[in-house]
Each structure stands twice: as C-alpha cells, then as structure tokens.
Amino acid sequence: MGVVEMVLKHPEELPALVKLKLAAMQATRYVPPEPHWAFCYNMLQKVSRSFAIVIQQLGPELRNAVCAFYLVLRGLDTVEDDMAVPIDTKVPILKAFHEHIYDPSWHFVCGEKHYKILMTEFHHVSTAFLTLAKGYQDVIKEMTERMGNGMAKFIEQEVESIVDYDEYCHYVAGLVGLGLTRLFYAAGLEDFALDVLSNSMGLFLQKTNIIRDYLEDINEIPAPRMFWPREIWSKYGNALEVFKEENRSREAVQCLNDMITNALKHAPDCLEYMSALRDPTIFRFCAIPQIMAIGTLALCYNNINVFRGVVKIRRGLTAKIMDGTRTMADVYAAFDDFSAILEAKIDKDDPSAALTQKYIDEIHAKCEARFLSDSRRKAFSIQSKTGHEICLVLAILILTFIMIIIVWR
Structure with a gap:
C-alpha cells in the first residue's frame, strides 16, 4: 500500500505519521562526537530504524549501554545467520564472541550490506563497549556468552x-x-x-x-x-x-x-x-x-x-x-x-x-x-476502512502533509 492510498484509507493515522517522521529525523541528527559512538548510533539507524527512535528516549548512560548491547548481539546474530560461513568456523566464533568484545582489534567479515559493515568495523563497537561502566559490561558479557553457546548448540540441532x-x-x-x-x-x-x-x-x-x-x-x-x-x-x-x-x-x-x-x-x-x-x-x-x-x-x-x-x-x-x-x-x-x-x-x-x-x-x-x-x-484497526467519503479539502490537506514529508526526506 502506497503512502497516499494508506493515508486516504486511514486519515486518522496522518498526525502520527508526521510525528514519527519528525522523531526519525531527530534520531538521525543525534551523532555523538566520539568516533566509536558516532559509528554505533549511525549503524543503529541502518540495522533498526524503529529501535533507534525508542532508544533515543532513554537517559544518556543507559542509552549507550543498550545501544552497545544491541550491536554486540546483532554482530553475534550476523555470524549465526550467515550460511556462507562454514560450521567449523562459525561455532568457535559464537562461543568466543563474549571474549572478542574486549578486543578493539577484532573483526570478522561476514553478513551482507549494513551487517557486513558492522562486522568489518566491529572495533568501533568494542571500543564503545569498553567505555561503559563495569556493571553494564558484566551484564553484556554474560548474556553474549550464554547466547553464543546457545546458538552454537542449535547450529547442528x-x-x-x-x-x-x-x-x-x-x-x-x-x-x-x-x-x-x-x-x-x-x-x-x-x-x-x-x-x-x-x-x-x-x-x-x-x-x-x-x-x-x-x-x-x-x-x-x-x-x-x-x-x-x-x-x-x-x-x-x-x-x-x-x-x-x-x-x-x-x-x-x-x-x-x-x-x-x-x-x-x-x-x-x-x-x-x-x-x-x-x-x-x-x-x-x-x-x-x-x-x-x-x-x-x-x-x-x-x-x-x-x-x-x-x-x-x-x-x-x-x-x-x-x-x-x-x-x-x-x-x-x-x-x-x-x-x-x-x-x-x-x-x-x-x-x-x-x-x-x-x-x-x-x-x-x-x-x-x-x-x-x-x-x-x-483504538486500532488492521483492515482498511472502506466507505470513507473524504472531501476535497481533507484530500488536499493530506496530500499537503505528504509533500511536506517528502521534502523532509
């Protein structure tokens, strides 16, 4: 369903669409000065735009911890998902991933598109991880280790x-x-x-x-x-x-x-x-x-x-x-x-x-x-509302908003 058709069938969702576009723009503009955090937040936009919007609402310290946690696990998931990586190579990496996050020189090229960039330049994620308080690091390490071992178990099962x-x-x-x-x-x-x-x-x-x-x-x-x-x-x-x-x-x-x-x-x-x-x-x-x-x-x-x-x-x-x-x-x-x-x-x-x-x-x-x-x-409807008789004024208003959204892109 195209944007115009969607808005015509569900005009009540137009205000929320405009707000979401503004929130996405605001999240895009958030680029920390440190190179490692700049990479992390830019990558977050690439691999999960909706997640990037909600994470921006967290406090700065927790926001960084959650961002690093997400990208570490996204890296782990990329290794698991890449069917081109041989199993005898993949399993040891999954099991040792929790150790690699402490090594800013480590990276492993796999995945496609944005995920390949994430893994190629994973040193930025490790560097960001190492700036977190020890309490956050310990949680991320433990969960990464447990997840990696679990993924390895189900590679062949x-x-x-x-x-x-x-x-x-x-x-x-x-x-x-x-x-x-x-x-x-x-x-x-x-x-x-x-x-x-x-x-x-x-x-x-x-x-x-x-x-x-x-x-x-x-x-x-x-x-x-x-x-x-x-x-x-x-x-x-x-x-x-x-x-x-x-x-x-x-x-x-x-x-x-x-x-x-x-x-x-x-x-x-x-x-x-x-x-x-x-x-x-x-x-x-x-x-x-x-x-x-x-x-x-x-x-x-x-x-x-x-x-x-x-x-x-x-x-x-x-x-x-x-x-x-x-x-x-x-x-x-x-x-x-x-x-x-x-x-x-x-x-x-x-x-x-x-x-x-x-x-x-x-x-x-x-x-x-x-x-x-x-x-x-x-309050919510999955199906399109048929039988809407939208007047010309409303149609023009909707199309005007859509043009604004296009310009904002």
Whole structure:
C-alpha cells in the first residue's frame, strides 16, 4: 500500500505519521562526537530504524549501554545467520564472541550490506563497549556468552519439540529480555525481581518474528534455516516446505494458527512485566515492541498470505502505536483491541481453536481487570476502512502533509 492510498484509507493515522517522521529525523541528527559512538548510533539507524527512535528516549548512560548491547548481539546474530560461513568456523566464533568484545582489534567479515559493515568495523563497537561502566559490561558479557553457546548448540540441532523451540528462543531472545532487565537494574531504574518475567518478553517477540518470516526463511539461500518446531508442523504436513503449495492452504493456515497460539501463551507474563516498570522511558522502550508483536499476530492469524509474501503492520498503524503508547492503560487497550481482532477470526473447527480462545480470554481478563473503559476500546484497526467519503479539502490537506514529508526526506 502506497503512502497516499494508506493515508486516504486511514486519515486518522496522518498526525502520527508526521510525528514519527519528525522523531526519525531527530534520531538521525543525534551523532555523538566520539568516533566509536558516532559509528554505533549511525549503524543503529541502518540495522533498526524503529529501535533507534525508542532508544533515543532513554537517559544518556543507559542509552549507550543498550545501544552497545544491541550491536554486540546483532554482530553475534550476523555470524549465526550467515550460511556462507562454514560450521567449523562459525561455532568457535559464537562461543568466543563474549571474549572478542574486549578486543578493539577484532573483526570478522561476514553478513551482507549494513551487517557486513558492522562486522568489518566491529572495533568501533568494542571500543564503545569498553567505555561503559563495569556493571553494564558484566551484564553484556554474560548474556553474549550464554547466547553464543546457545546458538552454537542449535547450529547442528533441529528444533524438534516445543521444548526445543522454547529453549532456542530463550537463547536468542529471552536472554535479550533478561540482559535488558539487568541493565535497567544496573542503572538503578528498575527492580531486579523483573528477571522472573523477562524471558517471556523475549519469547513473545522472537516467536512473532519466526512466524511472520516463514517465507523469507524457507527461501533462504544457500539453505533454509527454519525454527518452526516439528512437534507442531508435523501435525499438518510431512515437511515445512509443503505449506507454500497452493493446494495446501487449509493445512498451512491451521499450522500457522497453532504457531500463533503457542506465542500467545507468553502475553499475560508480558503484561505483568510492563505493569511493574517504573521509569517512563524504559516503559515505552519495552511496550512499543510488545504492542507491535500482538498486532502482528492478529494480522497473521488465519492469514494464508504469510506463506505467499510479506505480511506486516502498515506504517500508519506503526506510527499510531509509537505515538499513542504512553501509559499502561494504553498497553491494556492495545492488547485488548488486537486480541479481539484475532478472536473474531477464530474458526471453531480449527484444531487449536479451543486453546487459542483460552489464551485470548486470559489476555482479556488481564486487561479488563484494570477497569479498562469502553471509551478506550477499538483504538486500532488492521483492515482498511472502506466507505470513507473524504472531501476535497481533507484530500488536499493530506496530500499537503505528504509533500511536506517528502521534502523532509
């Protein structure tokens, strides 16, 4: 959907789009004077623009620690993802990555595009890491070591069971949630007790990405790397590849819905985690990705297009989420809205329907227990609103704003 078409169908998202563009511009202008930090923040813009926006809202000390943590793990992930790197080379690097971050002379050329630049000039990340307080360094080192060893384990091991699936997601994402929580604690801003729930925060995001990226991952060259557990997909087909076939749409969607149901079980823990956060900037940093995840699951549920092309939340809705997430009431409203959208698509004949409904009911109960008012409901919409009769004046106003956005580029 083009920008003009999107705004015409969802004019209520225009203000948020403009604000998001301004926030992106502001994040782009933030370039620290030190060469190593300048590289890190410029690279952050390249590998995760939306993350760069929310990280800018953190306090300076924590912002630097989170930036370095993210880029260290992005480097680790780049090594894992590069299928051109031989396994006997890759595994030792993954296991020793936590040591390499202390060596400003170390680098390893792999990956593509921006990721290749990150790895080629990784000495900037190491230099930035070494300027952090020891408390931050210790957290990053521990999580990098645990993640590297976990990735190495699953290089040659298939994700067979749901237990394997949860373990893999723990290594690549649950540890991110745990590491961030400990960075928040090291900064003196949050409670250490949040450790207990932090794994679910990571698993909810990672499972959403694994589900959404089915087609991209299965078409990976030279060989696909898939993390859908056999315990789930084998109920619907004899190989993951068959879900791409036109005549297997019913089985594909049922498998997809089962995968989404598995992800939904983590949502109540995520709501508990976010409700316990005290710092407003940390809250937004954590809450926005979680709302994006529940919105993505609602969009993907019962959607055969996951196996046909790219399925993702439109930019206008992303902007609305980023602009409208300020308090826990906003999070409850969003989770309640998106859960209701997903719930409306449940087919009672779907094999996982009963369990899906159970998890949706748990989410609704968490939200409604906070006395969410009806006036806050239905703030989000995934589908385009048809039947809009937009007057000429409004159309001109919208197009004017779009021209402003284009000029700002």
